[in-house]
Amino acid sequence: MTTAEACVRPDRPSLNFHLQNAAKVPDDLRHLIMDISKAAKMIHHAIRTTEAGLAGKTNQFGEEQVKLDVLSDELIHEHLCESGTVATFISEERKDIIELDPKGKYSVAFDPLDGSSLVEANFAIGSIFGIYKGKEILGKKPADQVAALYVLYGPRTVLVYSAGKGVHEFILDEVGEFVLIREYLGIGDDAKNYSAGNLRAVNDTPAYRALLNQWLDEELTLRYSGCMVADVHHILAKGQGIFTNIGGSKYPEGKLRLIFECGPFAYLIEQAGGASSDGTRSILQKKIEKIDQRTPIIVGSKNEVRRVCQVLGKK
Numbered sequence: 001m002t003t004a005e006a007c008v009r010p011d012r013p014s015l016n017f018h019l020q021n022a023a024k025v026p027d028d029l030r031h032l033i034m035d036i037s038k039a040a041k042m043i044h045h046a047i048r049t050t051e052a053g054l055a056g057k058t059n060q061f062g063e064e065q066v067k068l069d070v071l072s073d074e075l076i077h078e079h080l081c082e083s084g085t086v087a088t089f090i091s092e093e094r095k096d097i098i099e100l101d102p103k104g105k106y107s108v109a110f111d112p113l114d115g116s117s118l119v120e121a122n123f124a125i126g127s128i129f130g131i132y133k134g135k136e137i138l139g140k141k142p143a144d145q146v147a148a149l150y151v152l153y154g155p156r157t158v159l160v161y162s163a164g165k166g167v168h169e170f171i172l173d174e175v176g177e178f179v180l181i182r183e184y185l186g187i188g189d190d191a192k193n194y195s196a197g198n199l200r201a202v203n204d205t206p207a208y209r210a211l212l213n214q215w216l217d218e219e220l221t222l223r224y225s226g227c228m229v230a231d232v233h234h235i236l237a238k239g240q241g242i243f244t245n246i247g248g249s250k251y252p253e254g255k256l257r258l259i260f261e262c263g264p265f266a267y268l269i270e271q272a273g274g275a276s277s278d279g280t281r282s283i284l285q286k287k288i289e290k291i292d293q294r295t296p297i298i299v300g301s302k303n304e305v306r307r308v309c310q311v312l313g314k315k
């Protein structure tokens with residue numbers, strides 16, 4: 001005799017279980033996210049075992065690459081190949097769009113190691129991924145992402161994803177599994193913490209200086225590490241906060257790139273009930289024109305994003 005038994009939800013659901021049963025993503029997208037998570041486990045290990053020296057190469061933007069940048073990029077490349085679901089990918093460490101599998105349903109944009117200049121200081125660093133349907137990312141908007149995720153390699157390694165049904169956080173446990181620690185992360189409308197990047201811009205953008213003074217006067221708490229993954233994760237973890245990286249003379253559009261950093265974070269933050277803006281409209285609605293496109297970004301608690309846009313608008 002055979003009896004049918006439904007799978008019960010484990011106390012600590014794995015990423016795979018969650019993707020299948022809570023987010024209910026299509027199987028091929030689940031495989032892709034699981035393969036990305038495998039690459040992240042390798043990067044987690046590499047960070048702990050690789051000497052933090054320079055690789056002596058430069059990336060497409062002429063920036064020096066550290067060994068871990070190169071390694072992380074290669075590990076992700078290998079795992080995207082293995083997934084058999086990826087038509088093309090774009091990495092912040094490469095200058096071209098890479099074609100993988102013509103039958104692949106998805107395209108992936110990623111920053112393999114955000115905050116790599118912090119490696120030698122042993123600060124938290126991360127990897128960021130935006131996943132799109134189809135072969136093309138250029139011409140689309142970050143709103144077209146079908147999923148976005150990041151992995152934060154800090155004192156603990158966590159993975160945070162959204163596939164359009166809330167934002168969920170997993171921790172890498174002692175047996176190498178990503179297990180759920182928090183589901184449906186939410187962001188309150190008001191910010192108590194601020195995280196202000198590209199501060200060199202205050203010299204030629206008086207409104208940015210005015211904004212900083214306002215935060216100082218109001219005694220908001222500064223939380224800024226120099227790694228966007230860690231700084232935006234702080235907002236999601238605390239359920240409030242504001243992150244800015246806006247333009248000045250050195251980086252007229254701010255320092256951060258639409259496709260690799262701002263797009264995925266705008267998707268995650270808006271999924272959690274927060275807001276994103278370039279000063280005038282949601283980051284999710286910006287057309288992706290080129291690989292190295294930068295954009296000013298203001299993300300986090302809704303009321304604070306609105307207020308920052310107003311202050312910055314008064315140039």
Ligand code: AFP
Pocket residue numbers: 113114115116117118197198199226227228229245255256
């Ligand atoms: P690196 O990957 O070169 O370390 O840059 C990290 C980063 O792109 C981003 O994660 C930070 O938010 C930003 O740079 C910080 O730069 P500034 O504080 O100079 O604006």
